[in-house]
Amino acid sequence: MQLPPLFNLPKSHLQCYGESVYCFRQDLLTRCGQGKTPLERFTSVVAWSISTTRPGIFGLAPYNPILGETHHVTNGTLNVLLEQVSHHPPVSALHATDAKENIELLWCQSPVPKFKGTSVEAVIRGKRQLWLQNFAENYKMDSPKLQIKIFPVPSADWVGDVSIRCKKSSLEAVLSFYKSQSFLGFGGNSRAIKGKIFHSKTLRTIFEVDGHWDRTVTLKDIHNGKVTVLYDAKEVISKLNTPVVNDPKGLWPSESAVVWSELTQSILKGDWEKASAAKRGVEERQRSLRRERKSTGEDWVPKHFKLGNTKEGVWECWPIEQAVPPAPIIVPVSNQNDS
Template identity: 55%
Template structure:
């Protein structure tokens, strides 16, 4: 039985059924974050704090149920996908076009930074239901014809798999990750387990890329920021990069403060970790520079305004081709209600989706069936991290596309 069949069987009228089948696509998170600003209530900070009054420090928040008033009108699958297919520049294609291994590694670092989108305090995407998918393609003007497919391959724990390939046959990206948010009394820290594996096929190079964690501070000043260390490793070239997303940048005389959006790092040979080739410094929401220590030359490695400053919203190109499990369909009625600020309808629709998914899981368990992902294989390695591998070598073009942007390159 398809996910959409399960959801529409629970609506009470033709109007509700039509709403449940709607494909709702909303603007991606960019530097401005305008979508959340439109939904933000005046007393947001106090309302967020009230959510955690009865939550014990150390609690796992992976399945914490948020009221619809705290939801962005999109699923976590869509947020992960947007970090790959929504960009003002063809950063993945640039990785494949790098003239040497050092330049290619630097381009991979720039792409990795581009997936860091501005987090928004007080808002979170929907927790994806098991089997939910998200399938989007870019046009040739944005990302070189990149096809991206995501699937929620596990619910407890939550694990999302992503597979992306380009039309030129030069790039293949596999991204398997599982967020692990925990409440620590004054903050929520969300570590992201799993890694991204980017293959540049023409150069026979594979890059393993980590992710920063997300810190949500409740006291003394509510805020969201990316933090932690990220490694980018290419075994074939022997090159490695280490990045640090800083919680605070030291100000004059060494006191804390400054800007929480700084990123610093370096590129070096893995066999000679003390010998730095390039230094990386800047702000992931502005510019990041790269300084070549051999020549002293400083160049712009990443420009956030060009990469994520003005992003196009995906559109439906082939409605009949949209899968019943597509995120924009599964949560369509909820998102529609949130955009209209009809919170009662949003909460009811959200409860239908979640209750139906729970009933589906119970019926499967009663029959003794084991869930099998449709597009990926799933396993857990010795260190406890999840590994996902696509069942197909390439991703087909999607019925949902990202229009070309005038700033694409």
């Protein structure tokens, strides 16, 4: 949706997608590849997947990325690259590699809003894949839906079912993100999560998952009843450091921080007149480029990904480069060590 700057977060959707991967205080992604058994690695992947779900803010939305916009950030040895590979429909692609840990991520996702009277529900189409290359394990997962309620109580929450699967180990998890019903929308169990981890071939449940994805999620061993903490949001995503530009000359013109620089600075200063002008400027340049391509019959092609979609409308993408190079924007190392 097109919103006036007053209702914009000072960042792009691409930056928000990227932050869910590279902004952390406790590195759960590296832990995924350090498990000694397939089950240890799988439970770590489940914890990491939950950590990518970040709380939203009702009434504020990031900028809609422009076609070809990129976001490139490094955290330690993890290099993350995103590109807006389609504008209509909006499709964002993410590729991340960690050469030291032999880990690779590939996402291709497109939000599809559905209006339901007093609420809007955005279904995130597309799959997320995580490879632990040391073990030749590929984990496929999807995303919960973003539900924005306007009445009776305004809220923005992630809801719906998520599946996580590893074909090699035959392990699977089903997680349900939900908010329990309450009287006239007040009260209820907010940001709750419940699910199970099981063998897909025998359907035998191994662990039960329960808790709140923005607080603590526990794991109950069905065999002996032992309960352990699977995920602690405070330890993982609190007190996050802001990425900083380490190499200004290395920034691409398509970088989110460059594309939206004037708008972001105006919002942070509260200069709404200048912010509106800056946003119009970005949008008008995009319309002009679109008209030019149409007049010449030129098809726009992504720089960093190859793109395709299935009959079900689920988009797929493949990175052109095998590994993501180090970025000019970095996350300070202290981000992982602050107490």
